[in-house]
Every structure is written in C-alpha cells, then in structure tokens.
Amino acid sequence: MPMSDLTHLTLAEARDALKAGKVSATELTQAHVAAVESARALNAYVLETPERALEAAAQSDARLARGEGGALEGIPLGIKDLFCTEGVRTTACSRILGEFTPRYESTVTANLWRDGAVMLGKLNNDEFAMGSSNETSCFGPVVSPWRRQGAEGAAATQLVPGGSSGGSAAAVAAHLCLGATATDTGGSIRQPAAFTGTVGIKPTYGRCSRWGVVAFASSLDQAGPIARTVRDNAILLRSMAGHDPKDTTSADIAVPDFEAAVGRGVKGLKIGIPKEYRLEGTPAEIEALWARGAEWLRDAGAEIVEVSLPHTKYALPAYYIVAPAEASSNLARYDGVRYGHRLPAKDVIGLYEGSRAEGFGREVKRRVMIGTYVLSAGYYDAYYVRAQQIRTLIKRDFEQVYAAGVDAILTPATPSAAFGIGEKASADPVEMYLNDVFTVTVNMAGLPGISVPAGLDAQGLPLGLQLIGRAFDEETLFAAGQVIEDAAGRMTLPQAWWA
Amino acid sequence: MSVDQATVRRIARLARIRLDDADVPQMQDELNAILSFVEQLNEVDVDGVEPMTSVTPMAMKMRCDVVTDGGNVAAILANAPASEDGFFVVPKVVE
Numbered sequence: 001m002p003m004s005d006l007t008h009l010t011l012a013e014a015r016d017a018l019k020a021g022k023v024s025a026t027e028l029t030q031a032h033v034a035a036v037e038s039a040r041a042l043n044a045y046v047l048e049t050p051e052r053a054l055e056a057a058a059q060s061d062a063r064l065a066r067g068e069g070g071a072l073e074g075i076p077l078g079i080k081d082l083f084c085t086e087g088v089r090t091t092a093c094s095r096i097l098g099e100f101t102p103r104y105e106s107t108v109t110a111n112l113w114r115d116g117a118v119m120l121g122k123l124n125n126d127e128f129a130m131g132s133s134n135e136t137s138c139f140g141p142v143v144s145p146w147r148r149q150g151a152e153g154a155a156a157t158q159l160v161p162g163g164s165s166g167g168s169a170a171a172v173a174a175h176l177c178l179g180a181t182a183t184d185t186g187g188s189i190r191q192p193a194a195f196t197g198t199v200g201i202k203p204t205y206g207r208c209s210r211w212g213v214v215a216f217a218s219s220l221d222q223a224g225p226i227a228r229t230v231r232d233n234a235i236l237l238r239s240m241a242g243h244d245p246k247d248t249t250s251a252d253i254a255v256p257d258f259e260a261a262v263g264r265g266v267k268g269l270k271i272g273i274p275k276e277y278r279l280e281g282t283p284a285e286i287e288a289l290w291a292r293g294a295e296w297l298r299d300a301g302a303e304i305v306e307v308s309l310p311h312t313k314y315a316l317p318a319y320y321i322v323a324p325a326e327a328s329s330n331l332a333r334y335d336g337v338r339y340g341h342r343l344p345a346k347d348v349i350g351l352y353e354g355s356r357a358e359g360f361g362r363e364v365k366r367r368v369m370i371g372t373y374v375l376s377a378g379y380y381d382a383y384y385v386r387a388q389q390i391r392t393l394i395k396r397d398f399e400q401v402y403a404a405g406v407d408a409i410l411t412p413a414t415p416s417a418a419f420g421i422g423e424k425a426s427a428d429p430v431e432m433y434l435n436d437v438f439t440v441t442v443n444m445a446g447l448p449g450i451s452v453p454a455g456l457d458a459q460g461l462p463l464g465l466q467l468i469g470r471a472f473d474e475e476t477l478f479a480a481g482q483v484i485e486d487a488a489g490r491m492t493l494p495q496a497w498w499a
Numbered sequence: 500m501s502v503d504q505a506t507v508r509r510i511a512r513l514a515r516i517r518l519d520d521a522d523v524p525q526m527q528d529e530l531n532a533i534l535s536f537v538e539q540l541n542e543v544d545v546d547g548v549e550p551m552t553s554v555t556p557m558a559m560k561m562r563c564d565v566v567t568d569g570g571n572v573a574a575i576l577a578n579a580p581a582s583e584d585g586f587f588v589v590p591k592v593v594e
Contacts, residue, residue, distance in 0.1 A: 103574040205554050219554055248559055317537040328514060335515075337587050339578035348590050349515070357517035365516055366529050372514040373502065373530070382500075383537070388550035390543055395551065429529055430536045446554030471555060 006031035007175040011075060011232035012259075014178055018064060018074045025060035025074025029053050029118055032076040036120055036176050038499040044161075044171040046081055046139045047089055048121040056118040063116065072239055073116030078177035080168050081122040082129055083109050083223070084212040088119075092214040093137035094127045096334045096359025098341045106212025107244045108181060108223045115239045120177050124167030127361045128331065129188055129216045132435040133424065134166025136363045141421050142166040144196060145174035145494040149460030157420040159461070162192030162435075168226045169196040173493065179227035179236050183213060185220045186319055187414075187439030190451035193226050194413035194464025197453040197491035199233045199481065200226040202439075204472045205446035206251035207237075209244030217326035218249075220319075220443040229490075230452060230481040234258035237474065253472060261475035262482050267301030269476065272406040276312035277438060279415065286412050286463060289455050293410055293465040296487035297480060307406055309397040314390050315441040320433060321374050321387035322444075327364075328371025334359060366429060395445040402470050408480055411438050413451040413464035442468050450477040452484045453491045462491050500538070501531045 006028050009017065017023045033050040053076060060074035084090045084102035091097040105113070113119075126136040134142040144161040151157060161170040165182035169192035172180050182189045184202035193200030201224045208223040215221065225236035238258045244250040273294055278287070294304050336342035336355025343354035360368065374383035401409065415437055424432050442449040448471070451464040465484055469477045502510070507527045511518035518526060572585050581588035 100578050103571075103577055206557065245560075245562070249553075249555075249557070251555065251557065252560075311543070314540055314543055317540050320533055320537055321540075332515075336580065337589055338575075340580070342580035344590075346590055348592050351590055352515040353512075353517035356515055360516065366526070366533075368514050368516065369507075369510045369526065370530060370533055373506075373510045376510070376513060385550050386540055386543075386545055387537075388552070389545040389548040390540060391551040391554075392548050393543070393545070395554070428532045430532055433536075444554075 007035045009178070010229050011178040011227055011235055012229070014075060015072070015235070025057040025064065025118065026054065028074060029057035029076050032120055032177060039174055039176050041498040042143045042145060042170055042174060043140055044124055044142050044167045044174065044176055045078065045121045046091070046093060046124045046167070049088060049119055053118050053120050060116050060118065070115035071235065072112060074118060075116070075178050076118045076120050077112065078120050078123045078168060078171045078180040079109060080125050080165055080181050080183060082125055082183050082214045083181055084214070085109055085119070085122065088122065090122065090214070091138070092128050093125050093139055094359065094361065094364065095138045096341045096356065097339070100339050104212060107209035107246060108213065108240045111239055111242060117239070123171055123180060126164035126166065127364050128214065128327070129164035129183055129185055130327070130363050130367055131163040132187065132191055132432055133160040134163040135160060135421065136361055138361060142170045143421070144170055144418055145498065146196060146418060146461055147494065147497070159418040160195070160421055162195035162418060164188040165192050165226060169193055169198055169200070172196070172198045172226050172228055174496070174498070179225055179232055181223060181240065182226045183221060183223050184443065185216050185323060186443050187436035189224045189226060190439045190449055190464070190466055191414050191435055193451040194453070195418040195462065197462030197493070198226050198228055199230050199450065199452050199485070200224065201233050201237060201450040201474065201477065202442065202448060203237060203241060203474055204251070204448045206249055207241045207448070207472070207474070209242070209247040209250045211244055211246040215330040217323040218330060219326060220323060230478055230485050231259060231262045233450070234262050234478045251472070256475055258474060258478055261478045264479040265300060266297055266480050266483050269302045269407040269480065270405050271297050271302045271304050271480070272307035272401055272409040273304060274307050274309045274312065274409055274411060276309050277411045279437065282412070282415055285457050286415065289463050289465065290410070290412050293454055293484055297410065297483055300483045305406065307401045307409065309401065309441070311390065311393045311397050312441055315394050315444050316433060316437050318387040318390040318394070319440045319444060320370070321383050322391065324367040324371035325375050325384050326371070328368045328375065331364070331368055363429070391444050394441060398445045398447060407470070408476050409468040411466045411468065413438060413466040417457045417459065417461040417463055438466060447471055448474045448477055450481050452481045454484055454488045456491065500534055502527060502534065
C-alpha cells in the first residue's frame with residue numbers, strides 16, 4: 001500500500017489490516033512519522049518521538065506475528081501534552097514546566113500502551129488546557145488543516161483548530177495519527193473536534209482516570225479520544241477507560257464494549273431538543289444543521305421531543321467561577337522549587353512570584369487570579385458556594401429530562417465554525433469563553449457528550465452536532481453518533497496544502 | 500462587583516504572581532470583564548439548594564493505612580531546578 005494510503009485508513013481499518021497481516025505496524029508507523037515530519041507548518045506536535053514509535057512498532061509486529069497483540073496493537077497515536085509520559089517531556093504547553101520529564105506514566109496512556117498502541121509524539125494544546133483556540137500555548141498556535149473555500153495560497157487566513165485539544169484535533173484531521181488523546185474541562189475535546197470535522201467524546205466524569213493528567217479543574221476534567229470516525233472513538237475509549245485506584249474519583253464500574261454499540265441504531269430512542277440552546281445570534285446555518293440532525297435521527301426511528309433545561313444560560317458564568325477556583329488551587333504547585341521553571345531570587349516569596357510571573361502565560365495568570373479572588377475571605381460564599389449551588393440546579397435540569405424518558409439530547413456543538421488565528425484576541429476574554437456555551441453544561445453536570453461532524457458551512461468549514469447522554473451511557477452516544485455520521489457522510493478532508 | 504487596582508495587587512500577592520505596575524490596569528480590566536459576566540448568577544434563586552460537592556454520586560473509598568510507596572528520593576528530585584544531598588534547595592527562609 002502507498003504511504004499516503006496508510007495514513008488515510010481509519011483506526012478500525014488499520015487494526016483489521018494489521019490483524020490480517022496485510023500491513024505491518026512498522027510500515028504504518030513509518031507512514032505516520034513521515035506525515036508528521038512534513039506537517040510541521042501546522043505546529044500540531046510539540047515533540048516528535050519517531051525512534052520510540054518505530055521501536056514500539058517493531059515490538060507490535062513481533063506480537064502480531066505470534067498471533068498475539070492487544071486491542072490497539074500497532075496503532076500510531078498522538079498524545080496531548082497534558083498526559084504525563086514516562087521519560088518523555090511533558091509541558092502542558094506552559095513555560096513553567098520547562099523540560100519537565102515525568103518519572104511515571106499517566107493511567108490513560110499506560111492503558112493505551114498495555115493494549116499495544118504506538119506513540120508518535122506529544123500534541124500541542126492551550127496552556128494548561130485553558131483556551132478555546134490553541135492560541136495560549138507557549139509553543140505558539142496550531143494551524144488548522146482546514147481553510148475557507150476559495151482561500152488559497154499565502155493569502156489564506158490561517159484558522160484555529162479550536163482548543164484546548166487543538167493539536168489533537170488538527171493532527172487527526174490532517175492524518176498525522178490514527179487517533180489522539182485529549183482532555184475536556186469545558187469543551188476542549190468537543191469544540192476542536194467540531195472545528196476540524198473530527199469526532200470527539202468527553203466521557204462521563206469518572207470514566208477515565210485523571211491520574212497523571214496535568215490538573216486544571218479537577219471536578220470537571222475528563223480525558224477522552226479524538227478520532228476520524230465514531231467507531232474509532234469507541235475503540236479508543238474502551239482502552240483509555242477503566243477504574244484506577246490511584247484516582248479516588250475514578251468510577252469502579254465495568255467498561256462496556258463501546259464498539260458493539262456503534263451499529264445499534266436509535267430505533268425507539270427518545271431524543272430531546274433543548275429549547276434553551278436556541279441562542280440569539282446563532283448563525284442560521286447552525287440552526288438548520290441542528291434541525292437536519294433531528295430529522296436524521298427521526299428518519300432512523302427515534303422520537304424527537306422538545307425538552308427544557310432552564311438553567312442552561314448560567315452554566316458558562318458558573319463555570320468561570322468553579323474552573324478558575326480549582327485551577328488556582330491546582331496550579332499552586334508550580335513554585336519553582338520542585339520542578340519546572342525557576343527565577344532565582346534572594347528570598348523564597350520572590351522566587352515563587354518571579355518564577356510564576358515568568359512561567360505562566362496571560363490567560364493562565366488571569367484565571368489563577370480570578371480563582372484566588374473568588375476563594376478569598378469574604379467572597380467565597382458570594383461566588384464559589386453560589387456557583388456550586390447553580391451547578392446542582394444545572395445537573396437537576398438534566399436529571400429531570402432523563403427521568404421523563406429522554407435517552408439523549410441533541411444540540412449544536414459550537415456557536416460558530418472555526419475562526420482565524422488572532423481574530424478573537426480582543427481585550428474582553430469573555431468573547432473567547434462563549435465558544436464553550438453549548439459544551440460547558442455537560443462538564444458542569446458530569447455527563448458524557450460527543451461531537452460528530454454533521455456538515456459544512458457556506459465557507460466550506462466543518463460544523464458539528466453534540467449528543468449529551470445519561471451518566472455512564474456513552475453507548476447510546478456512539479449509537480446515535482453513528483446515525484449522524486452515516487447521514488452526514490464523511491467530511492471532505494482538506495488537501496495536504498501544508499506538506 | 501468590580502475590583503480596584505489595590506485589590507488587583509492584593510490578589511496577585513495572594514496568588515504569588517509578580518505583577519508589574521504597568522500591567523495592573525489591563526489585568527484590572529480583564530478581571531472586571533469576567534466579574535461582570537458572572538454577575539448574572541445573582542438572578543438565580545438558590546435558596547435551600549445544596550452546593551455540589553461531587554458531580555457523580557460516589558462514596559470515597561477507604562484503603563488500608565499502610566505504606567505503599569516511598570524511597571524514591573532520586574526520582575522525586577530528578578526534575579528539581581536545584582537540589583543537594585537529597586533536598587530541594589531554596590533561598591534562606593530563617594534568619
């Protein structure tokens with residue numbers, strides 16, 4: 001098979017070809033290593049590990065030759081630089097971590113290696129996963145492989161891939177890996193997936209271990225995959241998920257065979273359309289896409305019902321109290337003493353303040369400061385406790401809808417298609433935050449949500465639909481997601497203009 | 500609610516982030532933009548609503564009170580910017 005064909009396989013196809021001996025893990029990995037090298041203009045990878053990849057691939061080939069091998073044997077993946085990888089630099093794309101090289105492996109990545117996956121390298125993200133465009137990374141922005149129609153050559157506006165998992169989404173869309181790990185605190189898997197025509201699932205809180213994942217907001221953070229199809233997502237999540245005694249919030253429940261749910265269909269399911277997600281100013285094409293998605297599900301046998309989630313509009317402001325509060329606490333560990341960047345000073349407070357001033361970028365400082373303020377004496381009840389009460393109300397909204405027999409909820413994934421790099425660099429940080437208006441509710445309630453590509457806008461850019469499920473019912477999301485994927489067809493992937 | 504410049508300096512101090520005087524006004528504007536955005540939460544009636552403490556209902560697991568890990572001084576110090584004789588080195592804290 002020609003090398004470019006190897007990078008155009010889906011993960012499921014590659015897995016089957018490896019098992020059947022039609023392709024070797026070494027060939028598959030070489031093809032991806034070459035693709036990664038030729039795509040440096042996208043800035044998707046912040047660290048390439050080709051030697052390690054080829055070594056792992058050779059081991060996979062030996063196992064496959066013996067008729068052994070795990071569920072992901074020989075599958076080349078990219079890893080978001082938020083996952084600690086033993087002996088491989090991990091930075092969260094923050095200057096403050098410097099050349100930090102973990103002496104341990106995150107549970108999620110350890111699960112992937114256990115199943116035979118091959119690591120191609122570490123992927124770019126917004127600094128500490130704080131951002132919706134991948135522009136806050138200390139390694140610079142990721143360039144989306146997608147471009148507006150008719151925009152070609154040097155004059156073409158470079159678009160963001162979304163964030164914070166922008167490197168993951170861009171690498172998957174540009175065929176620089178068969179799938180990638182990602183994390184989602186307010187939309188960081190689903191929004192970049194929607195912007196790049198890829199599929200991304202944020203599983204139920206507790207489904208994947210957070211151990212060894214650089215912490216942002218611990219009550220909201222969840223790891224999940226980004227891949228090119230719903231089936232590939234299901235395959236990856238099964239390997240990533242599972243109980244871990246090292247994370248006390250990890251759920252001690254069995255991991256289903258998610259792939260088996262992919263073809264299950266939606267016949268007899270009740271799909272809710274929440275009226276509160278009809279926001280003023282949402283582009284007409286997103287409204288139309290949403291209506292079309294509902295029709296596809298109805299045509300496949302689902303019943304479509306209007307539902308109400310009355311506290312929806314408060315999710316985003318409540319998130320901007322809860323997430324920074326937790327971040328200010330989690331990021332207290334970066335002190336210039338134990339690891340990472342240090343600015344020498346004559347006293348220890350000066351060392352902390354200088355190291356953190358130099359090490360953290362603007363967005364991170366802003367969030368740590370907001371978090372410090374809302375947790376400070378006299379403001380805790382007015383801000384933090386109130387936000388957590390509102391979180392209870394948001395979760396209750398969902399519980400009431402599910403109690404009424406709704407199986408999943410359909411919404412747009414984002415309020416717009418991808419925008420240009422630098423286009424939202426205004427003085428008001430809230431403008432960027434609004435990207436997550438449809439996704440953040442799901443993190444606040446701890447539920448699973450999947451973003452599936454559903455069409456292109458007038459400029460030829462991908463748009464996604466989101467399905468929100470009951471806690472620990474990712475299977476219904478895969479089943480319904482496949483119906484959308486089948487109806488929408490695969491997105492026409494961008495020409496490799498960067499190579 | 501909004502913050503004045505003195506408050507911005509106080510928050511920076513609490514957060515242990517050095518903030519140059521020239522950066523204070525911009526940080527003040529940005530923090531106030533966020534604070535004005537979250538102000539709408541005051542419209543919500545939260546009387547008698549329990550604040551969320553755990554997003555999925557689960558009981559914290561107990562484990563035996565035994566030593567399960569340790570003796571990893573070299574690994575712990577491996578990434579330290581400065582270390583000596585098995586310790587992290589910091590500027591003098593006691594006169």
